[in-house]
Amino acid sequence: MQSTMVEYAKSLDEQDALGTYRNEFYIQPDIIYMDGNSLGLLSKRAEKSVLTLLDSWKQYGIDGWTQGEHPWFYFSETLSEMCAPLVGASKDEVIITGSTSANLHQLVASFYRPEGKRTKIIADELNFPSDLYAISSQLSLHGFTGDEHMKLVKSRDGYSLQEEDIINAMTNDVALIILPSVLYRSGQVLDIKMLTEAAHERNIMIGFDLCHSIGSVPHELDKWEVDFAFWCNYKHVNGGPGATGGLYVNRKHFGGKPGLAGWFGSDKEKQFDLSTQMIPATNAGAYQIGTPHIMSSSPLYGSLEMFAEVGIDAIREKSLKLTNYMMTLIEHELSEYNFVIANPRETEKRGGHIFLVHDEAARICKALKVQQVIPDFRSPNGIRLAPVALYNSFEDVWKTVQILKLIMKEQRYKKYENKRDVIA
Numbered sequence: 090m091q092s093t094m095v096e097y098a099k100s101l102d103e104q105d106a107l108g109t110y111r112n113e114f115y116i117q118p119d120i121i122y123m124d125g126n127s128l129g130l131l132s133k134r135a136e137k138s139v140l141t142l143l144d145s146w147k148q149y150g151i152d153g154w155t156q157g158e159h160p161w162f163y164f165s166e167t168l169s170e171m172c173a174p175l176v177g178a179s180k181d182e183v184i185i186t187g188s189t190s191a192n193l194h195q196l197v198a199s200f201y202r203p204e205g206k207r208t209k210i211i212a213d214e215l216n217f218p219s220d221l222y223a224i225s226s227q228l229s230l231h232g233f234t235g236d237e238h239m240k241l242v243k244s245r246d247g248y249s250l251q252e253e254d255i256i257n258a259m260t261n262d263v264a265l266i267i268l269p270s271v272l273y274r275s276g277q278v279l280d281i282k283m284l285t286e287a288a289h290e291r292n293i294m295i296g297f298d299l300c301h302s303i304g305s306v307p308h309e310l311d312k313w314e315v316d317f318a319f320w321c322n323y324k325h326v327n328g329g330p331g332a333t334g335g336l337y338v339n340r341k342h343f344g345g346k347p348g349l350a351g352w353f354g355s356d357k358e359k360q361f362d363l364s365t366q367m368i369p370a371t372n373a374g375a376y377q378i379g380t381p382h383i384m385s386s387s388p389l390y391g392s393l394e395m396f397a398e399v400g401i402d403a404i405r406e407k408s409l410k411l412t413n414y415m416m417t418l419i420e421h422e423l424s425e426y427n428f429v430i431a432n433p434r435e436t437e438k439r440g441g442h443i444f445l446v447h448d449e450a451a452r453i454c455k456a457l458k459v460q461q462v463i464p465d466f467r468s469p470n471g472i473r474l475a476p477v478a479l480y481n482s483f484e485d486v487w488k489t490v491q492i493l494k495l496i497m498k499e500q501r502y503k504k505y506e507n508k509r510d511v512i513a
């Protein structure tokens with residue numbers, strides 16, 4: 090059977106051990122959702138855990154901190170234990186707290202210690218802008234400027250980074266390195282293990298932004314001895330819009346003082362002594378600041394349960410099959426329409442989404458949406474398509490490429506302006 094036939098897609102779905110998880114999610118009829126790398130879909134279990142936590146507020150009022158199915162005082166720690174296998178760390182090295190940008194601020198405030206000549210922070214020119222804004226503003230708190238003290242590693246092709254170029258930037262004026270695990274546009278996976286070894290050989294601390302890998306790609310942060318990491322939980326982790334984020338701090342840094350302190354970073358036994366002197370927790374919990382966002386954390390319980398059942402390795406295996414299948418179909422069906430597959434082809438270098446580059450990308454995305462396929466557009470000319478292991482099927486991938494072909498063949502995209510919407 091040819092891979093371009095729908096029967097082939099259906100046969101892949103029949104063999105798919107994760108296929109039944111699709112029924113766990115709310116998928117609107119006739120919609121093909123390919124945007125799980127921006128906002129994962131709601132699952133029935135996440136909905137249930139939201140309702141459970143709402144109910145504990147309803148029933149217990151203030152006593153919900155210690156009573157109910159998930160006492161709020163320990164809820165961040167409960168979720169951290171569930172999340173730890175996704176990053177390859179022990180439960181005390183992880184805390185569910187804050188947001189990506191806020192956690193990055195916390196970690197730079199805690200681990201950026203400029204000394205003598207070592208004052209620079211390495212980042213890369215392809216990183217998500219919020220990360221660069223945060224690093225720049227942290228530098229200015231030290232009286233430095235982003236222009237002079239942030240060393241941006243350049244991309245050779247506009248899409249990817251070479252580990253070699255990053256390592257070459259690790260000179261003896263560098264105090265800290267912040268990089269993404271998976272690049273948000275091209276989906277390139279960086280070699281975290283190799284980069285961490287290289288940084289440590291040069292006495293440089295290194296941290297990673299896991300926004301585009303967590304829930305999609307396995308990590309071994311502990312084994313690789315990464316110093317710290319941070320992420321959001323609304324993309325591949327399906328924690329809902331504005332879901333509480335997470336951070337990881339390697340145990341060798343336990344006992345240090347958080348750069349941005351607040352009472353929820355206290356040793357939990359001592360927190361309610363309400364002493365004027367803070368006694369920080371001796372684990373990653375020390376990097377929390379204020380009262381945890383219980384409502385924004387509540388979907389994570391239901392969602393992380395599914396990750397625990399399935400395991401991140403099985404998710405990665407299916408994700409790679411989906412993206413591989415998508416690339417095969419794109420090459421077969423869209424060869425005459427000038428698309429460039431700009432994500433890496435190699436299995437180990439490819440994250441959870443496909444990145445298609447096309448001059449008409451903005452309006453092709455608009456035409457896709459009209460045809461009920463949800464992609465996302467990344468300015469100026471990129472289309473991200475993320476077939477997600479837990480809820481997308483091989484047939485979804487097949488249909489997406491067929492619809493894309495129709496849009497190109499009939500030039501349906503020409504009905505729209507080639508400009509991004511406010512949110513893209």
Ligand SMILES: *Cc1c(COP(=O)(O)O)cnc(C)c1O
Pocket residue numbers: 188189190191216217219220269273298300301321334
């Ligand atoms: C999604 C994403 C963010 C978003 O930051 P928030 O603080 O969660 O809004 C930051 N960095 C990267 C690399 C991302 O992919």
